[in-house]
Amino acid sequence: MQATRFAVLGVRLGLGLGLGVMLATGCGDNKDDGDAAFAVNSCKAVTGTCMEITSGNDTALQTAANTIDASTTLVLGAGTFKMTNQLTLRTAGAHVIGQGIDKTTLDFGSTTTQGNGVDAIGDDFVIQDVTVLDAPKDGIRVEATNGVTFRRIRATWTKAGDASNGAYGIYPVKSQNVLVVDSQAENASDAGLYVGQCQHVIVRGNHVTGNVAGLEIENTEYADVYNNEADNNTGGIVVFDLPGNPIVGRDIRLRDNMIHDNNHDNFASGGTVASIPVGTGTFAMASRRVEITGNTYSNNGTGDIALISGLALEPDTTQWTLPVATVTGDYQDLGLPAGAAAGTIMNFRGQNILVSGNHHTGSGTAPDLDDPLHIGLLLAASYQSAPVDSVIYDSIMESMFNSTDAAKNTDDNHMCVGGNTEGTFASLDLMAQSAPPFTPFFRPAAPFAPFDCTALDGGAVAQVTLPQDTPQ
């Protein structure tokens, strides 16, 4: 198909109210090939319907977004689009492509109505080479979409550490085949990069900083998270299931990431992330079939890795009960406990997690003394002036726990830390730790028997491949 080049010259021609698109299809001037505003990306390289939109007034962009046919690319010129409302896309094959994160900005700072920055539903969505600034709610929310690509984008808020910033920067949710690559998420009051209730995900080469939670993988299956950097968040990279969400998290790899200096004040206004202790590297909560390998952890004040049962957050097992008829995705092979009612399963259990080959330096020396769940306080009281062990496991649902005798501990949940040549490990009986005096932790030497297994039950997590993950 021959590429068609349209131009919406809303601002330049002083037109472009209701008729911007008609203008574009009928009479818009084709761009000069040397136009500096479209020097990086232009319609020339696009196959199929494409419109170039000049920065400035957002009306031409909004008119285009609300009238395009399926499979249309909107190329945004260099400069700032001052937005008065969210950019809403509800068309399959909508691609929004700017000139680079330092060149094209969608600025929602003067938006007076509630909304996200970019809000998209529609299969085969792409957003690339653009910054989304100061969105009232989420930076870029993509929902119920099969085929999502975030490439070289930035979601950020001007004020660092401000509780009134939007919740999530980059937020694909309830979507399939999601690629988040070479992007940045900063200053979100909840999670910078938040993958929720998704299936088949690659998160690669991103930088998350200044958020409460840097990077979250929630109720998601088949996710490969690698070569990312998380620093200066309250918590770096976390994996968890929440009660009641009808997809069971599983088969997640966190590998070869840099997770360091995550000691930012917790500025969340509430919710699950408000419970994250300052100085958390990684936790996996209510998760199974997770591999945490080859990552570099350093200078996370509370500690590097925690393996936690969902009951540590929500002790009421009925809240973790899911009717199987409502569950999306694969869970049948996981051996999840049945709920009290017929035809239900429960997903609070943390189990079958591999922690191997990670690097640890300088963490665990300053546990958070103020986190609402008092985890940091517990660690501080237990370790006194010694650094917290690199990997901490709560032992919930283990049939035996003993602080001194390895033979009197079980690894019923198949937590495997035997493959670590750096770092230390401890388990604790969290459910017995409601008040001082705390029972001592179990602190075995490498290879940390009985937690010395080195492989997941059911085989390693398989590689994730996505149709849109081709060299750029």
Added chain:
Amino acid sequence: MCPLAAAAALAAATAAAALAAAGCGGGSKGDGTPDAGPIVLTGPVQIDVNADPAEHLSDYQLFTFDAQTGFQFNDRVVPYDINTPLFSDDALKQRAIYIPPGAAATFDPENALDFPVGSALIKTFYFAPDLRAPADRPALVETRLMVRHDDGWHPLPYIWDAEQHDAVFSPAGEVRAISFLDATGAPQTANYLIPERNQCQSCHAEQDSVGAPINLVLIGVKARHLNRAYDYGGTTGLVNQLDHLTALGMLTGAPAAATLPAAYDFRPIEAMGPSIVAPADLDTAARSYLDINCAHCHNPHGVQGMTSQLFLDHTNTDLFHLGVCKRPGSAGVGNGGLTFDIVPGSPDMSILYFRDDTTKVGAIMPLLGRSLTHTSGAALLHDWIAAMPADACDMAPSQ
């Protein structure tokens, strides 16, 4: 030439000019095209589902409006009202149904009435300077159409011109500061959202399950919401809306309205506050409010509401999914520093009440269409939660 014909000719000439200009921009009112004056009805309603959206609302010939005499509807355009309305920053609303000749809607006991292809739902949003006197100097802001095509409902947003003569197709929407005195006489300024066309799907979209096709659906035209009397004037007078549509031959399959359930009538609460609700009716009143204000998203088929697993539709009987002691999935700043959606007996500890009461951008519920607090609605939810048997909800073990 008589004045009416002259106006029609002028309208036609204007439309022709607009069409001629449309290819190369210009042509919308305000660009120097002569003003055709107020809408004049020259014949039957003109809805062509095969045509592109009309540039002007007048092209559909649905109704006329005059600030002195109000709305006048064309044949087969029937106004209606609903028992508990959606709050939209105190906007006044005039709703109407159009069904093409020879066709009728089909009754449904639970979901929206099923309308034949070519039907339209017409909803005009307007304000008056003083809402204690809503008929004095009303000013129309926007008219939203939903038109039934072969493949489902198509949303068409129109914004009224400054002269109040016609409305222009406006897919980009607008955010407009609107000031007025509210029903108590207090000055208010709303950051009123005229939604983008795609934002129609924020409220009007459902799917059977994750990954299934997304369908546009109607919200207000369900039997329980329509089951109330409306004063049609003239010889018809005050008649039940469902019975009236049946009598007109525009609705089939509906039992007598007196035998059907009705959603709670919110008007007394709007006027007097929730204290006038009998304790035995409090749950019904609150659930009717949640049903119309929240359940378009918060139901098991709501494309965006599904994510939260909070289901506020009137059929939901599961307390967890109603929000009782439920932690929100991803409320972000919307949680207001609170932990559970509903803490029975404690509205001030309940995220549901916080989000319905707050005007903090980023935390407001419903997601769209509210920048001001609906005082009587929030008070109703407050009283409803307060009346629940107290339960502190399980807090985490170390607290």
